[in-house]
Amino acid sequence: MTTNELRIGPAKQLGPLQVWPLIWEGLIAHNYKVPPNLDDLIFGEIEDEDGPLVDCIQVENPTDDPFIIPSGWIISANLWQDRTVNSMEYIEPHATVAISVSCVEKARWSPDSRSIDGGRAPFSVIAAGFEFDPSKGFWSLDRSTRQTRVWSQVSRQETRSGFRPTNSLRQVMEEDSLNSEIQSSVFNELKGSLISHPKQNGVLIALDGQPLVAEFFSNPNSLKCTLRETVIAASFDATSNSKIEISSDEVRRFFLEFQNYKNIEIDSDHWGAMFAGGSQGIDTRVSINKREEILHLSAINRNHRVLLEV
Structure with a gap:
């Protein structure tokens, strides 16, 4: 992508968040399903001799449609505990795959029937447990610390309104969405449409006068x-309702910073591949199909105040 291909619409202020609509004009459109339309997928635990694994679950897609599950999505659906997806997952039609997850409900370890979709985790949870590897040129998951650091961020979210019996991030977010002043201010302004143009395929969310995350589908x-x-997920990383804005020039500079990074292939399958790139300050993920067309791109500002110690 070049910045000439990037169209930036007028920002919308939602409580402390500034939401910038983006159109990447060179992005080829593809058909796939995403949350909250996950009811057709079948989720289940993967067991070894000691019982279900904490960091891995199974997903079966019996349909004719591919699915993308973005990073940080909280999955419940008859699992022994709520999990969050570590990285974007592409689920092919009629495929059964194992996906990498983290626990976001520490004190429950038993079957339970809940709705599948628990929304998206805050970006402090999504980003926890990744380290920048300068020799590789991208942020990689530290499996030895990921779960502990996720639990630390879940505990931090709980301190807003008190601990829950199962330390459930999903419960915290559902309850605080109704009771927290910051989340209430965001919810009150979410009643209108967030999409300003029918061709809008991207967004940049700023918090505290800094870009936090950009994402394209x-x-x-x-x-x-x-x-x-x-x-909503981004709002849970806010600590005040202060409305500190950024300019469209700052949005464009954020893209200029990461667009020339070398992306390294970190995973591949029949459908295509995932690439990672960035620097100490930017964490990018790009998923492409086998025709080398981009399906999804995300960029997290690792220098943002709320992510510096996760």
């Missing part, structure tokens, strides 16, 4: 489906 409808939950 090649399918504009996928952005429309997931954007509300992404904004």
